[in-house]
Amino acid sequence: MSELVRVSNLRKDFGKITAVKSISFKINAGEIYGFLGPNGAGKTTTMRMLTGVLVPTSGKIEICDLDLETHPIKVKSQIGVVPDEPKLYENMTGQEFLEFVGSIFSMEKVEMMHMISELCDAFEINFLEKFIGDYSHGMKQKLVLTSVLMRKPKVIFLDEATVGLDAKSAKILKMLLRKYADEGSAIFMTTHVLEIAEKMCDRIGIINAGNIIAEGTLTELRSESGKQSLEDIFLNLTGSNEDDVKEIIENL
């Protein structure tokens, strides 16, 4: 199985603060990799480094066998990014935005139109002629998802992608991601909804205070921790076991 994402000794400092401390992991083709962690653990910083938005302090990122530092444009043409908070050009319509993205990625027109049509049906998108400034959060999220999924990128990065989506759209997204993975893409996703990670992810990495503290399949994580649910595993690893949580609730 080919490795589409290889991260080694990745580190990011912001002045005196180290947000990510020398992390390493790999994601294979056909794999959905869940990246979990408490707030402020370094998930978003890691994702921003992986997508070429932030320059790492040290370490190496290889995507599709290309070094991100030396081939940023080639790498970016292979990836798709869905941020947690979609910020888009408010004075463009959804159609214009998709056309812009399709042009930037030099898509085939027929293929693009076909994919847009399919995805619009799937996500029940019927607002593409409106200005993005008039969209709700969920509508923006659907537009960004369409702009990424229509390209069928080799590697897809999603940061809390189901937030803002209705139940049906969220379900369709999860099924689509599985389909894309089965077709050979690698998916990197962060989420706080542990049920989603439990059901969808082939492998899970848990980051806390800038370090990856656990990594493996759900079965591996279960056997290492002795806990059954991902929630218990997560809370145990991040230093908040069930008794701590109960005590907090009682004290409130």
Next chain:
Amino acid sequence: MNQLGLLLKYKLKMWSNIPKRRGRHGMPLFAYVLILAGVFAIIGIPAYFLFVETFKTYSTIIFGGVSLADLFVEISMIGILVLVLVTDTPAIALNVFMSDDVDFLLSLPISQSTIFSSKAIETMIQGGFPALFVIPVLAAYANSVNMSWYEIIFMFVMYIFYFLILTAISSLIALGVSKFASRSGTQRFMILTSLIVYVFVIILMGMVGSLNSNAGNVEMAFSNYVNTVNAPYLPSTWFLDALKMQWSGILLVIGTSIALSAIAYLVASNGILTGFSKMTSASKRTIHRKKYRIRRPVIAFISKDVKLMRREPSILFLLIYPAIFPLILVGVGALGKGENALTRDIMIPVVSVFLSSMYTVIATASLVSIEIKVGDFVNTLPIGKRTPLWSKAFVITSAFAIVMIVTFSILSAIFGNVLFPIVTVLFSIPILLTLSFFGVYATIKWPNSIGGIRRPLNTTGTLVSMGMGFLGATFADLEGIYIGQNQILSFLNPVLEFFVFFAAPVLAEIVMAIVTFKLLSKIDWTKPYDLGN
């Protein structure tokens, strides 16, 4: 503290925190106030002394019971009215209905009228600074008509009431627009309002122009002008009457301000924020049928920037000015025919190039601000880091060049002289390109913490940009004049003239371009406010 005070206090706190979030120490609030006071003093004090002398002369010239000084005060008040209605109305609508914190505030046990009031005041604080510049005019007027100190205090109290009338009208229009128009509709409304205002200004100026066009009609033209400015339905007329201690004026100013403010408050209290605002309602369902067009990546970027420029009213305004001002100058007859033709041929391109140069920096800054607002998106695209930058510089430079060419073509068709304007456009294009790049630098170096797209630069940035624009325009104009005119200064020999009017400006332009690119290379425009996690 009451809820309104609390909301405003925390908004002020938020504004003062923005520089800190961007990794800068930020200036304390009092330092900002001092700087603004300094700017106000630098402009206001000389203006006061200038106006005092003018008013002393003007107050003795009476026409139809109105002195020229009175007329000038009324025109100033109309100017403020126009400024507030053009800039603040759409800003209030967008600020109230579309700002990020409105939904949060609506979920709190705070009345909708309080939220609306706080948003209206926020917008007025941001947009009301120019209203301060009427103060030297009023002070000079008070001096010239020998007002006592209590009359002066009364005058400023009346000015506050007058400003309240404008605020209330602005708010009511904003509430109305938000009921009937979507966000994009509001922006179109903003452009429409501005165009109406420009036409009004041109008509007003045209009346002044007609005064020196035909001596026989001077009396009638002036009479029309006085009647227009002094119309009984204009709040500016009530204000002047109030200054003259006429009860009708005092009652109208105070009564109208209270009545309109109360109406705005009542409308805002009755569910306008949540109940029937179209701006926050769901969009109508539309069927998606459009055919798509794939362009080369660079062309796609340029096309996108052209769309964003076209749809951003604040940039459109900047593009309109260099076209509209020469037309106004022609319209008012300030640049006459016959013996004044030379002045006209030089003044039109000079004014247009000066405005274009100064606004190029600001327009680019606005366009860059749109990109910055979008955040990480551009950085995830497979394009070179400089592509968005070049695209913006190209789009803005081209837009201003096209505006100038069209304006000059229209004027040349009327006056039959094309050489000097066209030469000036050609010489101004490189400097506009440089200034556009400087605009990118200025946006990162001197961002306005609270201005957003419409006011992308802080006071320092605006002043530096204006300075750069002034310098650039001077170089381009000198070169244009040198090529367009046979001999400029008769006492200079040809070699010296070549050096002063051509070689030196070209060299200076090159230096300016090199310095700009050096400055630009020192910043990463793609992550200006990046603080990471």
